[in-house]
Amino acid sequence: MKEIKAIIQPFMLGEVLEGLHDIDNLPAATVSEVRGFSVVHPEYESRAKVKLEIMVPDELVEPVVETIRKYAHTGNPGDGRIFVIDILETVKIRTGQRDTAH
Numbered sequence: 001m002k003e004i005k006a007i008i009q010p011f012m013l014g015e016v017l018e019g020l021h022d023i024d025n026l027p028a029a030t031v032s033e034v035r036g037f038s039v040v041h042p043e044y045e046s047r048a049k050v051k052l053e054i055m056v057p058d059e060l061v062e063p064v065v066e067t068i069r070k071y072a073h074t075g076n077p078g079d080g081r082i083f084v085i086d087i088l089e090t091v092k093i094r095t096g097q098r099d100t101a102h
Contacts, residue, residue: 001087002061006052007036008072008080013050019071020054023063029054036078047078055087 008016013031020026030053035046056064065082072080091098 001090002056002058003083003085003087004052004054004056004061004064004068005083005085006068006072006080007034007049008052008068009074009078010048010050012072012074013052016052016068016071019067020064023060023067026060026064027055049080055090 006016010033017029017031020029032051032053034049034051036049037046052068054064061084065084068082089098
């Protein structure tokens with residue numbers, strides 16, 4: 001199981017979610033409003049971004065990553081970044097069930 005975390009432009013969120021909706025058996029996504037800060041440029045300007053977090057079985061990683069990349073792309077600086085992270089374990093709070101993606 002993997003966590004896919006994507007930082008994208010806020011105005012692209014609707015298109016990205018619409019694209020993700022077409023992927024069969026995709027679990028829910030968490031969406032957060034976040035701020036990005038440049039440490040490369042001297043002005044360190046804060047910019048509004050959206051963070052998507054989705055836990056997926058390994059077989060859905062590539063379709064999810066490609067869908068986010070496709071629908072979040074504008075071609076301009078600041079389009080964002082996608083991270084794929086190994087999930088060692090999940091614990092369902094209500095039941096205590098472990099190692100489940102649902």
